[in-house]
Every structure is written in C-alpha cells, then in structure tokens.
Amino acid sequence: MAAPELRLRAPLPGLLALPWDRALASWARPEVPLRDFAVGPSRHLVRFVESDGELWALKELPPHTGAREYDVLTRLEEMRLNAVRPAGLVWQPDFDASILLTRYLVDSWQYRRLFMRLPPDAPKHRARLLDAMAMLLVELHRRGVFWGDCSLANTLFSRDGQVLQAFFVDAETSEIHPKLSEGQRVHDISITVENVAAGLLDVAAGLGKPELQPGFIEEASSVRTRYERLWELLHTEPTFGFADRYRVEGTIRKLNELGFAVDEVSLQPVDERVDTPGALDADTRDSPSAEQVRLHVTVGDRRYHASRLQRFTGLDVGEGQARILLGDLQAYQGQLCRESGHTVDDRTAGQLWVKEVATPMMHRAHRAAAGTGTAIQAYCDLLEVRWLLSEQAGEDVGTDAALRALARRAVPSESAAQLMVVENPTEPFSAFEENA
The missing domain is CATH 3.30.200 (Phosphorylase Kinase; domain 1)
Structure with a gap:
C-alpha cells in the first residue's frame, strides 16, 4: 500500500x-x-x-x-x-x-435549521440572511473571486451584533482572477438567485406549505437588488461642483455605516469639453461655468468599526458587534466626562470600559443566555434587548430586566436576539431539520 x-x-x-x-x-x-x-x-x-x-x-x-x-x-x-x-x-x-x-466554524449554522424555526411571517429575519449573502458576494467579487455555486446550502451564517455574517464554504467551482469582468459578475449573481430560490422552495416543501413558494421566489430575486445597490455605492463615481465638496463626507459616512474603511479619496477635474449624458447631477448641470470634479473612493476592508474598537480597547470582534459596543463605550465615556468634570480620552475610556463594564456584563449576559454563542454576542444581545424593552415601556427598564428577558428567551420579536431563541430551541428538531 x-x-x-x-x-x-x-x-x-x-x-x-x-x-x-x-x-x-x-x-x-x-x-x-x-x-x-x-x-x-x-x-x-x-x-x-x-x-x-x-x-x-x-x-x-x-x-x-x-x-x-x-x-x-x-x-x-x-x-x-x-x-x-x-x-x-x-x-x-x-x-x-x-x-x-x-x-469547523464555531457558533455558525445552516439556513435550513434557521428557516425551519422562523415563522413564515418573519421576513425581517430572512432578510438578514439575504443581506449577508449579498454582502459576501460583493466582497468576493471586489477581490476577483468567482464563486460559481453560491447557494444557501454552501453558506454558513454567524451572528454579528444585530446583523448576520455569511461565510463561504464550498470552493469546488471557484476561481480567483485579478479582476472579474462584468459578465462574470452577472453570471455569478444569476447562479446565486437561482440557487437561493431552489433552497427556499425546498424549505417550503419541507414545511408542507406550497403557498409560501411565490413569496420565497420574490425574496430570492431580491438578492440581486441587494447586491446591485451595494455594488453601486462602492463603485459609483459621482460628479459635482468643486464647491460642493461637502458631499464627499456624505459618501464616506455611508460607506463607514456599512463597515467599509476608506483608504483614499480622489477628486479629479472633469473635462468640460466632453459632453457625457447623465454625467452631471441635475443641480450642477445647469451651471456650465462651475468647476466639475469626479469623486473616486478607494475602499479597504470591511472592519471600520471593528478597527476603531480594537484601537481603543484591544477587543477583536465582528464589525456588527463593534458598532453596538462602540455605542455603549461612547455612552460610558460621556458619563466619565460628566462625573470627572473634564475630558476623558478615547484610550483611557476604552480601558476603563473593558474593565468596569464590558467584561463583567459579558459574563452575566452569557450566563443569562445559557452559554449560547459567545460572551461578546450575548452582551450585544443584552444591549439590544434593553433598548427595545425600554422603547416599549417608554422608560429605561434597566439591565436586570433585560437579563431576565434573555434568560426566559422572552426577547422582543424585532430583536436580532430572536435568532438566539431560534438557534437554541427547547423542543427537539423535526426530521426535516435533522436531515438538513
């Protein structure tokens, strides 16, 4: 042998x-x-x-x-x-x-197990999965990766704050190029939409509810729209008057909100002798004397908030988690400034927040969630649930009430923490789920 x-x-x-x-x-x-x-x-x-x-x-x-x-x-x-x-x-x-x-991708799950637990009238949670898939496909295409078989079955999902992260699993048909052509991108998107539709129809059949099929097909088709909307934001090169440079900040903010760090901004003069239909915005097209510039933004990794949090605290977390935790850190920093009567710098506030707030509360939240997922995600769930419960009550309900809601799995239905309940049910899985 x-x-x-x-x-x-x-x-x-x-x-x-x-x-x-x-x-x-x-x-x-x-x-x-x-x-x-x-x-x-x-x-x-x-x-x-x-x-x-x-x-x-x-x-x-x-x-x-x-x-x-x-x-x-x-x-x-x-x-x-x-x-x-x-x-x-x-x-x-x-x-x-x-x-x-x-x-093995710890704390991840497949779409079937999640979809079988979600009520059919909960499109918001399904939308989180489809947003995650569109985001993953955009990031792959930006780096020259042609998937070739993107589907729900070939994707794993992991919770990241109030959003989901999709993970590439099966690379048997994948190719990596210096840059993808428009035809390659369109073809990969078409494969994705077709495969997602097939996966959702499979779920409808497993549930014994063929009446869900039309809605599921429409949801599958929305992956293309989600993808194209994000791709356009990342690659469009708007043209505007030089005096309107404030619009650069708006573009950067939109990209940062999605988690993308901006590496470089370039403003290039537009040759006014070239008459390109649609090249100028409506508010500047009527001003032939205005100096026109074209904005080009070079976008880096999708870790804008995660990098900021790591710089202040040393914590290495997901982008969605970082957005939630930065909000908590900023609130704590404001409290420190009020109590001390002077400005507290970001790094000092971050170190105190980790020691005095985040670490103990992560452990408490994780215990309340019966050890589900990670301690960091449990703390994100706690912050989200506390905010939603306070909104419903019209006043701050406090941390203890949010902890009790987590422990009872009685979290608001609008909350991404509902996925924690779905992921870890008290009743056994059905035969369809076990075969998923």
Whole structure:
C-alpha cells in the first residue's frame, strides 16, 4: 500500500494520529473521535472530528478537486474574506482520493435549521440572511473571486451584533482572477438567485406549505437588488461642483455605516469639453461655468468599526458587534466626562470600559443566555434587548430586566436576539431539520 501524503497547517498530535491511510467512509468510533452534525446536500462525503480540543470538518474529494479547493481557501484566508479556514490536505493514492481538512466554524449554522424555526411571517429575519449573502458576494467579487455555486446550502451564517455574517464554504467551482469582468459578475449573481430560490422552495416543501413558494421566489430575486445597490455605492463615481465638496463626507459616512474603511479619496477635474449624458447631477448641470470634479473612493476592508474598537480597547470582534459596543463605550465615556468634570480620552475610556463594564456584563449576559454563542454576542444581545424593552415601556427598564428577558428567551420579536431563541430551541428538531 502507498503511504498517504499529508499537508497539515496544524500539525497537532491528534490530527497526525488519525487513520489517513484508510478511506474516510471506513472511519468509525471509538477509534476515531467522530462527531455527528447535520449537513446539507453534498456531492461528497463529509465527516466531523473532535481532536486536540477543536472541531474539524473533513471532506473527501477527487485529488485534483481537493488540491484546487485547498488553494482557493488558502487564498481567501490571505485576503481575510469570510470563508472556512483550510487546515490541511491529504492525498490517498490507494483510493484515488483526497481529504480536505478545514476548521469547523464555531457558533455558525445552516439556513435550513434557521428557516425551519422562523415563522413564515418573519421576513425581517430572512432578510438578514439575504443581506449577508449579498454582502459576501460583493466582497468576493471586489477581490476577483468567482464563486460559481453560491447557494444557501454552501453558506454558513454567524451572528454579528444585530446583523448576520455569511461565510463561504464550498470552493469546488471557484476561481480567483485579478479582476472579474462584468459578465462574470452577472453570471455569478444569476447562479446565486437561482440557487437561493431552489433552497427556499425546498424549505417550503419541507414545511408542507406550497403557498409560501411565490413569496420565497420574490425574496430570492431580491438578492440581486441587494447586491446591485451595494455594488453601486462602492463603485459609483459621482460628479459635482468643486464647491460642493461637502458631499464627499456624505459618501464616506455611508460607506463607514456599512463597515467599509476608506483608504483614499480622489477628486479629479472633469473635462468640460466632453459632453457625457447623465454625467452631471441635475443641480450642477445647469451651471456650465462651475468647476466639475469626479469623486473616486478607494475602499479597504470591511472592519471600520471593528478597527476603531480594537484601537481603543484591544477587543477583536465582528464589525456588527463593534458598532453596538462602540455605542455603549461612547455612552460610558460621556458619563466619565460628566462625573470627572473634564475630558476623558478615547484610550483611557476604552480601558476603563473593558474593565468596569464590558467584561463583567459579558459574563452575566452569557450566563443569562445559557452559554449560547459567545460572551461578546450575548452582551450585544443584552444591549439590544434593553433598548427595545425600554422603547416599549417608554422608560429605561434597566439591565436586570433585560437579563431576565434573555434568560426566559422572552426577547422582543424585532430583536436580532430572536435568532438566539431560534438557534437554541427547547423542543427537539423535526426530521426535516435533522436531515438538513
């Protein structure tokens, strides 16, 4: 027998000791510490292993496909894009197969389990998933990544404050180019819309509710609109009068609100001799003597708020979480300034906030949420629930009331924390969910 060839980025003792010389289908307990997780439809065998204190996903593939997917995932990691992290590749010549090893994405879930728990009349939560998918596709396309098979089944979702983050899972059909053509982008979007529609129709069939299908198809089609709206914001180059430079700040604010850091702003004079229909805004087209400039914004990583929070506090969190936590930090900083009678700088306020407020409250919120997810996300849920309950009551209900709501899973339906309840139900999953 030919020995397998191992490429492990995490050469841990437990991983090295796995029976790589045997076909993945033959692995069994108790020799191998397998874990059972529901997975969506897959063309290839997928198994999960708990080893060296971590969870790992193993997928059996033809050698060429395995090497290609490993390389793509490695490139995505280098570009800091949302994707599962590759941990190794094993070539098994005796079986003409390879095993792709990736780190299990902790605190993530598949769409079926979530959709089966959401009431059909809760489009707001489904919209969070579709927004996350559109955002992921835009970020991939900006970096020259053609997915080729974007679907709900090939995407994992993780909570990030009041929004969701989508993660790229299956790279079998993916390609990375210096830049995508317009045709490649349009084709990838079309594949996505078609696959999302198929996934939602599958959910409707599993629920035994064919009357949901028309609405689900319309929601699937909205992915294209969500994508195009974001792509236009990132790539449009508006033209306006030089005296209207204040509009640059508005563009930057819109990008920052979405989490994008702005690396560079360029204002280029427009050649007035070139008559381009639609090039000038309506309020400047009637002023032929006005000096016209075209705005070009170079956008960096989508970690604007996360980078700010990390700079002040040292915390490394998701972009959506950072937006919530920065609001809490700013409120605490204002309180410090009032109590001390002088200005408290950002770094000092951040360090005190972590010690006096964030750390203890994260632990309390996490206990109230029965250990669901991360302590940071639990604190974000607590802040959101407290605000919503206070809005309903017309006064500040206090932290204790919000903690009790978290503990009872009695959070407002408008809250993203509702997903915590959906994700961790008290009743067992249905057969359809278990097979998802």
